[in-house]
Amino acid sequence: MTTFDANGITLERVREHVWEIPQEGDMRVPARVLASEALLEEIQDDKTLEQITNTTHLPGITNYAICMPDGHQGYGFPVGGVGALDAENGCISPGAVGYDINCGVRMMRTNLTYDDVQGHEEELVDSLFANIPSGLGGGGIVEGGVDTIDEILARGVDWALENGHAVEDDLRHCEDEGMREGAAPEKVSQKAKDRGKNQIGSLGSGNHFLEVQRVTDVFDSGVGEAYGLEEDQIVVLIHCGSRGLGHQTCNDYLRKIEQQHKGLLDRLPDRELAAAPAGSQLAEDYYGAMNAAINFAWVNRQLIMHRTRQVFERVFDRSWESMEMDLLYDVAHNIAKKETHTVSAEPRSADGASGVEPRIDGEERELYVHRKGATRAFPAGHPEVPDAYRDVGQPVIIPGSMGAGSYVLRGGENSMDLTFGSTAHGAGRLMSRTQAKNEFWGGDVQQDLEDQQAIYVKAQSGATIAEEAPGVYKDVDEVVRVSDELGIGDKVARTFPVCNIKG
DNA sequence: ATGTGC
Numbered sequence: 001m002t003t004f005d006a007n008g009i010t011l012e013r014v015r016e017h018v019w020e021i022p023q024e025g026d027m028r029v030p031a032r033v034l035a036s037e038a039l040l041e042e043i044q045d046d047k048t049l050e051q052i053t054n055t056t057h058l059p060g061i062t063n064y065a066i067c068m069p070d071g072h073q074g075y076g077f078p079v080g081g082v083g084a085l086d087a088e089n090g091c092i093s094p095g096a097v098g099y100d101i102n103c104g105v106r107m108m109r110t111n112l113t114y115d116d117v118q119g120h121e122e123e124l125v126d127s128l129f130a131n132i133p134s135g136l137g138g139g140g141i142v143e144g145g146v147d148t149i150d151e152i153l154a155r156g157v158d159w160a161l162e163n164g165h166a167v168e169d170d171l172r173h174c175e176d177e178g179m180r181e182g183a184a185p186e187k188v189s190q191k192a193k194d195r196g197k198n199q200i201g202s203l204g205s206g207n208h209f210l211e212v213q214r215v216t217d218v219f220d221s222g223v224g225e226a227y228g229l230e231e232d233q234i235v236v237l238i239h240c241g242s243r244g245l246g247h248q249t250c251n252d253y254l255r256k257i258e259q260q261h262k263g264l265l266d267r268l269p270d271r272e273l274a275a276a277p278a279g280s281q282l283a284e285d286y287y288g289a290m291n292a293a294i295n296f297a298w299v300n301r302q303l304i305m306h307r308t309r310q311v312f313e314r315v316f317d318r319s320w321e322s323m324e325m326d327l328l329y330d331v332a333h334n335i336a337k338k339e340t341h342t343v344s345a346e347p348r349s350a351d352g353a354s355g356v357e358p359r360i361d362g363e364e365r366e367l368y369v370h371r372k373g374a375t376r377a378f379p380a381g382h383p384e385v386p387d388a389y390r391d392v393g394q395p396v397i398i399p400g401s402m403g404a405g406s407y408v409l410r411g412g413e414n415s416m417d418l419t420f421g422s423t424a425h426g427a428g429r430l431m432s433r434t435q436a437k438n439e440f441w442g443g444d445v446q447q448d449l450e451d452q453q454a455i456y457v458k459a460q461s462g463a464t465i466a467e468e469a470p471g472v473y474k475d476v477d478e479v480v481r482v483s484d485e486l487g488i489g490d491k492v493a494r495t496f497p498v499c500n501i502k503g
Numbered sequence: 504a505t506g507t508g509c
Contacts, residue, residue, distance in 0.1 A: 099504050099505070100505080136506070137506060138506080195505095195506075204505085205504080205505080206504055206505080206507095207504080208504080241504070242504095243504090244505065246505095247504065247505045248505090251505090251509095255509090334504085433507090
């Protein structure tokens, strides 16, 4: 058997790109890492493998804990982790969703070509930067009171539609039509709402950005046509999340769960995995609050997209409708969701007594599918794929670094069997932000991108550019190659940056 | 990611 030894953790090769950390000790299931050897080498020295192993201790974990090709260490649970926890007998874990609830990306098409935009890059990037709030702190497209926040939390993009920030078609091209069921605004703290109320429609900082891109390759012309993508076309990619509101919500519930479910916490190998047992009041409350924060993030991306249409109208002196600036799709990267999946038989529990009814092989179970730094990737035919894409599969949008470009994939036919319908979410970081600032200087990075690749970047802070320098990320081509070869997310198109604004 | 702290 081929093995990979990573600093004391041995992975067994199941088949190409599939590695397993066998079940032992208090692990309830094995862990799986979906990666090439080159990608494994990049996570052998940090805590990624330890964290995905720790995840297998969570009650109700089903089949495997899974680390995606772009996985790297995170808070308790790896970024790039998928954990499906039984919604009846298992638990829900805020650390396995992430601090930035519904951080995600959306792509908007246009009918412009690169020729139309060349020569306007600086005007475009300046106008986007001036009109779309970014950076840390407050200031959003909409200034809301408490009533506004509560409506946004409850209704998501439906609120944006009613208030002139969306068209019907936008809702049809977003998961859950931009409105997550089960949102409970009353379970979001006043403090979280206060942080969110002046951040409605704002990019934030860190790896969040808005990028104008050109399509350089269409690998699958049939799916490309269904997605409305062709070579040389201009598209816009928006990457942001739920800002201070989601961060505060995660923090609030981590603290509550640590206090009220200490018994479970004491049995876990890392307190950052703190989880509320399924059926408990806190599990219900967190799920309701998280769903509300998900709606906030969708509104955030919607307002930014709609404002981008207005910026293009001014720069190109045409209506956005005539430029066919339609939403391709919006994907969430940090969420938990109740989904029904076909599962394997209950594996033996470490102490010989799981205390729950054993599962039957092939049984359908309702699971809290936690995807943290991972994307839903449902295949063709799945009922939750929007009508427009049902025959080809769900669009998956994978941003690379600002010097590398991004990919559009479609949910692959193996995703339901291998990954609870999931794939990677990005290139994945190679080094910490602190390390990045020691290696790069923002002004140099910005100048090199412009001189060498004709990519125009404008940011609130030079430090942010250094933290997000292309050299800070893994090779997005390698991540996508693994996803494609596993058949969990298939390559459809590739894009390259034209201009980029960030915090 | 984050009014850059658990």
